[in-house]
Amino acid sequence: MMASTNYKEFTEEEIVKRVLGGEKALYEIIVRRYNAYLYKVGRSYNYNHDDTMDLMQDTFVDAYKSLSNFQGRSTFKTWIIRIMLNNCYHRKEKSSFKNELALDIHENATPMYSHKTHETERIVHNHELGNIIENALSNIPEDYRMVFSLREVNGFNVAETAELLGISEPNVKVRLNRAKTMLREQLEKNYTAKELYDFNLIYCNAITENVMRRINDL
Numbered sequence: 001m002m003a004s005t006n007y008k009e010f011t012e013e014e015i016v017k018r019v020l021g022g023e024k025a026l027y028e029i030i031v032r033r034y035n036a037y038l039y040k041v042g043r044s045y046n047y048n049h050d051d052t053m054d055l056m057q058d059t060f061v062d063a064y065k066s067l068s069n070f071q072g073r074s075t076f077k078t079w080i081i082r083i084m085l086n087n088c089y090h091r092k093e094k095s096s097f098k099n100e101l102a103l104d105i106h107e108n109a110t111p112m113y114s115h116k117t118h119e120t121e122r123i124v125h126n127h128e129l130g131n132i133i134e135n136a137l138s139n140i141p142e143d144y145r146m147v148f149s150l151r152e153v154n155g156f157n158v159a160e161t162a163e164l165l166g167i168s169e170p171n172v173k174v175r176l177n178r179a180k181t182m183l184r185e186q187l188e189k190n191y192t193a194k195e196l197y198d199f200n201l202i203y204c205n206a207i208t209e210n211v212m213r214r215i216n217d218l
Contacts (some may be wrong), residue, residue: 013078015057016047016067027215030080037154038084039079044149045088046138053207059084060211065218078160082152084166090159136183144179151176160168 010018010029019027038059042052063080070079137145150161151172162169 003056013072016070016076019064020067024215025212027064028208028212030063030076031211032061032204034077034080035204035207039080040149040153041081041084042088043134044137044145044153045086046145048140049062049090051091054088054204055084056207057211057214059087060086060207061214064211064215073162074160077154078156078164081154081156082164086205140179140182144175144182147172147175148183149177 010026012030012033015026015029015179019030031182035056039052042055044050045052047055059080063083068081070076137148140148146165147161150156150164156164158169158172161172165172167175
């Protein structure tokens with residue numbers, strides 16, 4: 001466990017610098033901060049829970065091995081999710097995303113889950129609801145599902161999503177618009193993105209312990 005809660009205030013750049021300087025235990029902060037994000041990416045790729053957990057561990061270990069390559073040109077969140085996306089992609093051995101006709105979608109369109117309510121906290125652990133939402137998303141074609149996940153669930157902007165998926169910004173807008181259309185009947189607007197792919201603290205602890213064990217063995 002971390003010796004001081006002050007570590008939680010460190011930026012990723014500070015943590016990376018200190019880990020590279022020999023404070024390996026601080027990498028636990030990175031794992032805990034990004035567990036939920038990587039889980040959402042894996043599940044959005046339609047991997048089951050166990051496969052997603054495996055991919056997350058591999059991603060954290062890969063990121064640790066490549067920490068010296070993080071130059072801060074993009075955010076750490078973008079950097080590590082790109083590693084997760086690559087791992088998901090290679091496991092499925094799928095071809096690159098297809099080009100598609102770009103439609104004129106308003107650049108500043110409001111995200112589907114733009115409002116926050118205290119009610120969310122009361123229903124976030126409603127697993128039945130979570131399963132309904134997750135199943136609905138799993139039925140959407142992967143190209144649209146991944147854009148929806150990155151934009152609406154993980155909070156990336158249009159430019160970041162385009163960079164992560166290797167597509168144009170207009171295509172990000174097209175795919176997000178189509179994904180919302182596909183989901184609109186199943187996903188009510190009073191539910192927020194926090195409810196999607198709820199990542200229980202129990203799983204967070206397990207992933208963290210396994211990743212740190214593997215890193216300590218390196």
